[in-house]
Amino acid sequence: MTSDIQAIGLDIGTSRVRCVIGEPAPDGRMNIVGVGEAESKGLRRGVVTSTEAVAESIRKAVGEAERQSGLEIESAVVNLSGEHLRGENKNGVVAVAGAEKEITDEDIERAIDSASALTLTPGWEIVSRLPQEFIVDGQDGITEPVGMNGSRLEALVHIVTSPSAARQNLVKAVTRAGIDVDQLILEPLAAAESVLTDEDKEYGCAVVNIGSEITSLMIFGRGAVQHTAVFPFGGMLFTKDLATGLRVSIPEANKIKHNWGCVATFLLDHEEREEVIEIVPFGRAETRGLSKEILCDIMQPRAVELMQHVARETVAAKAQISGGVFLTGGGAMVRGLPEIAEQVFDAPTRVGFLEASYVGGLADEIQGPHWAVASGLALISMRNQLRDGSGNGKSSAKRVAEWLGNFRDKFR
Ligand SMILES: Nc1ncnc2c1ncn2[C@@H]1O[C@H](COP(=O)(O)OP(=O)(O)OP(=O)(O)O)[C@@H](O)[C@H]1O
Ligand SMILES: [Mg+2]
Numbered sequence: 001m002t003s004d005i006q007a008i009g010l011d012i013g014t015s016r017v018r019c020v021i022g023e024p025a026p027d028g029r030m031n032i033v034g035v036g037e038a039e040s041k042g043l044r045r046g047v048v049t050s051t052e053a054v055a056e057s058i059r060k061a062v063g064e065a066e067r068q069s070g071l072e073i074e075s076a077v078v079n080l081s082g083e084h085l086r087g088e089n090k091n092g093v094v095a096v097a098g099a100e101k102e103i104t105d106e107d108i109e110r111a112i113d114s115a116s117a118l119t120l121t122p123g124w125e126i127v128s129r130l131p132q133e134f135i136v137d138g139q140d141g142i143t144e145p146v147g148m149n150g151s152r153l154e155a156l157v158h159i160v161t162s163p164s165a166a167r168q169n170l171v172k173a174v175t176r177a178g179i180d181v182d183q184l185i186l187e188p189l190a191a192a193e194s195v196l197t198d199e200d201k202e203y204g205c206a207v208v209n210i211g212s213e214i215t216s217l218m219i220f221g222r223g224a225v226q227h228t229a230v231f232p233f234g235g236m237l238f239t240k241d242l243a244t245g246l247r248v249s250i251p252e253a254n255k256i257k258h259n260w261g262c263v264a265t266f267l268l269d270h271e272e273r274e275e276v277i278e279i280v281p282f283g284r285a286e287t288r289g290l291s292k293e294i295l296c297d298i299m300q301p302r303a304v305e306l307m308q309h310v311a312r313e314t315v316a317a318k319a320q321i322s323g324g325v326f327l328t329g330g331g332a333m334v335r336g337l338p339e340i341a342e343q344v345f346d347a348p349t350r351v352g353f354l355e356a357s358y359v360g361g362l363a364d365e366i367q368g369p370h371w372a373v374a375s376g377l378a379l380i381s382m383r384n385q386l387r388d389g390s391g392n393g394k395s396s397a398k399r400v401a402e403w404l405g406n407f408r409d410k411f412r
Contacts, residue, residue, distance in 0.1 A: 005385045009190070009377025010058065010076040010179070012170065014043045015212035015236070015330070017057040018374035019065040020366060021073065022359070022382055030382050031361030032375075034069025036061040042173070045232055046081030046187070046214040047166050054173035062179065068362075075180035077381040079373050080127060081187040081214055082166045087228025089132070090115040093154045103136065103145045103153055111155035120161060127167060128160040128186055132224040143223065158225045160186060185380055186228065187211075188218035191328040193376035194359075195352030196220065205323035207352065208310055208341070209373065210331025212236045217310050219319040227317040231309055235331030238263075238299055245298045246290065249282050257334070262296045263303035264336030296336075303337055307344040314345065321345070326352035328372035 007022040007030055021034035038060035042053025062073055092114025096107050108131075116129055134142040136150035145153060171181050185193075191209045192201075204221040211234040219227040238261065242253035260277050262268065277295070278287040314321060325345050327338055332351050342349035351369050358379060359366075366375055 005382060005389070006071060006073070007378045007382030007385065008073055008076040008182075009374045009379070009381060010062070010078045010174070011187075011190070011374035011377060012043070012048075012054065012058065012079060012173070013040055013081075013211055013373075014046055014214065014234075016040050016370070017054075017061040018371065019058075019061045019073075019076070020371070020374040020378040021065050021069045021071060022361070022375075022378045024382055024386060025360050027360070029358055029360045030379055032359055032363050032366060032378075033361055034065040034067075034071065035362060035365050035371075035374075036064030036066070036068065038064070044213070045083045046211065047083075048169040048173050051169060051173040051176055054170075055176035058174060058177035058179065062177065073179060075182045076174070077183045077185060077190075077377045077384075078170065078174055078181050079187045079190050079377060080162070080167060080170065080184040081211075081216065081230075082162060083214060083230050083232040084166065085127070085160055085162045085186065085216070085228065085230045087158055087160045087225075089156065089226070090118070090159050091154055091156050092117070093152065096151050096153050101149055101151050103148050103150060105146060107153050108134070108145065108155065111153050112157055115155050115157040116159055118159065118161070123163055123165065124161050125164045125167070126159055127162045127184065128158075128189075130158040130160075130189075130225045132156040132158055132226065133222065141222070158228070160228055182381060183384070185377055186216075186218070187214075187373055188216040188228065188328075189225065190374075190376035190380065191352065191372040192218060192220065192326075193379050194354050194372050195326050195328060195376075197355060198223065200323045200326075203323035204320040206314055206319065206321045206325045206345070206347075208325060208327050208332075210234050210327060210329040210337075212330065215306070215310065215329070215331070217313055219314060219317060219321065220323075221320055227314075227319055229310075229313045229317075231306075231313075233306060233309075234329070235334065237306065238302060238334060241298060241302050242295075243282075246279060247281050248279055252280055252282075256290075256295065257299075260292060260295060261299055262292065262335040263299045264339045265293065265296045265300055267336050267339065268292060268296060299334070300336075300340070303334070303340045304344060307337075307341045311341075311345045321347050324348040324350065326350065328352040328369040330370035332369040
């Protein structure tokens with residue numbers, strides 16, 4: 001280890017727990033030095049239902065990453081998920097005081113506080129406050145208002161709320177595994193951190209993280225989060241369809257999906273359509289044949305239906321996603337899903353891989369959309385620590401930019 005900074009991302013999912021340990025590289029990227037993965041138990045649709053079972057899965061994943069890196073982990077940046085997360089856009093206005101009427105940090109805090117003055121359902125809380133832009137005396141599109149002159153400051157903020165118990169039980173499970181929670185980050189925000197560039201966020205794009213039982217959508221535009229939505233379905237739905245349709249067990253259905261599953265018939269050439277695979281019916285020892293075309297016929301309508309649900313949300317949000325759709329999460333690995341999503345969304349679509357300019361080291365070990373959240377969390381952990389440890393001898397413009405970065409982190 002050449003750095004004091006340990007960047008640690010812990011992705012606690014319904015089917016897998018993943019841990020990524022990184023350290024800052026001299027070229028500005030994050031060198032991956034350890035990764036760990038374990039089967040997850042004790043969650044339902046991204047929410048903890050048994051803290052001890054989740055703690056045990058965390059210990060396994062973290063232990064593996066520790067052994068690989070030779071490091072001991074004390075704290076981590078962790079994902080926050082769950083079907084109840086709700087996002088909404090709010091605005092808050094404050095008057096700027098003082099002789100020069102120069103906008104200060106406190107004015108921004110006040111404006112954001114004013115935007116977050118919601119009437120919450122009992123038992124709910126704000127889990128994320130993401131500033132979108134500021135408007136100073138009617139001029140919009142301002143991202144860094146500190147030091148500007150003006151008398152009226154308006155903040156546009158994307159606010160995400162969730163039941164408090166979901167966060168409390170998650171923190172309890174992580175703490176029980178002997179790890180402190182540095183920060184909780186919304187799952188799709190973490191995925192976006194590792195696959196999107198600043199340009200993607202600027203032009204407008206959608207991240208669709210397809211997990212096992214949860215799919216989350218986050219829409220970016222003008223460099224900020226514009227919309228968040230969570231759907232109570234994921235890759236497990238294909239497994240259940242196959243188990244029912246083919247009369248096979250859940251593990252067998254999962255194996256069929258992983259090895260031969262495809263959701264776009266047009267990707268199969270004549271030969272592949274005719275190809276027959278051997279499957280084991282439930283409770284039987286002998287196998288039976290299944291053509292790949294029939295397998296595809298079972299999966300395709302479900303893929304279209306799921307993507308239509310998500311696409312309808314982007315339409316309802318009046319989102320501009322000309323920068324494309326990025327599919328992350330293990331569910332994005334189903335063959336043909338990007339092609340189906342591209343048709344349904346009517347926008348360029350691809351599987352979101354780790355942005356090469358962000359990571360090095362053991363990056364090859366985590367090349368896949370299922371690692372997007374864990375590596376995004378580690379990147380956030382590294383960037384936070386680099387920012388916290390800097391500040392001396394910098395130009396004032398740079399300090400303001402860093403401060404605003406810190407400020408944004410504070411409200412993630
Ligand atoms: N190669 C593959 N082909 C098809 N599906 C896959 C593949 N690999 C993983 N999956 C599916 O991805 C899903 C798990 O994705 P992921 O690991 O992102 O979920 P999770 O984070 O554990 O769950 P959640 O985010 O819902 O809490 C499972 O349904 C799994 O079957
Ligand atoms: Mg997940």
